Amino acid sequence: MTSKPPALRRLIDLPGVDALEYRALLKRDFAEPEARAEFPEIDACTTALFGLTADEAEDLPRPAGWDNIENKAPAVQVAAFEAEGWDVTDDKRRPLRVLGHFSGPLWLAVRGVAGTLPYQAETDDSEALLAKLEADAKRFLKR
Template sequence: MDRPPALRRLFDLPGVSDLEYQAILKRDFAEPEARAEHPAIEACSVANFGLTAEQAEDHPRPANWDRPERLPIPAQVAAFEAEGWDVTDDKRRPLRVLGHFNQQLWLAIRGVAGTLPFLPDDDRPDPWGSSLAAEAKRFRKR
């Protein structure tokens, strides 16, 4: 039985969790204007996607571009999941800083501009397999 591939989490990218924490503490940190005051937002964007939010806004879109970055946030969450990305927190709420990164992520996912960050494969053992192995070991001892 094949498991569906795990979603890649925006929250797990370097620097995003720190920015999300700041957005929890200070509500206006999630607003687009915060990028001018907080260079860490743009630095995180460049480090993870290879371009800033402004560069993403200015980048030309292909003729068939359906403008997913303009969808309401709940619709974007579902669309990102369809593309293999989880853009929510641990309570399944959209990240407050999603607006700082959604355009870059859309452009990178679709291969238009920027890059997708490398994340190593999850090498944690399958909990089902490990419990079966332990059970088999106990059975052999009987």
């Protein structure tokens, strides 16, 4: 029996990210780094989720061998985040417009350099296991 790979954690599903993405959809400038000074809710969201703001993440020294992934094109980051277990796209598989606000803190937290990752409860597959056992029992009883 092979186990399926764990589901990717979706950045847009974290508290507050969807609302910020919607605002960036309505106002393109909201996704720009300069928007953090005008809209404190961006920093509040990144701090609540990862323990540091995007500006703090930019100022932190990087360890030797750091690849500056947070400065690469969004498409490159999407693939790299998926390799780390994160989905940073919208429902149409496009990189989030607000990815620039979150990529620095998220990369630092994913790699264990600074900040923290939001809590994620363990997934409970007991219902799926119970359904499989019931199906196996029915097949057995039919024989």
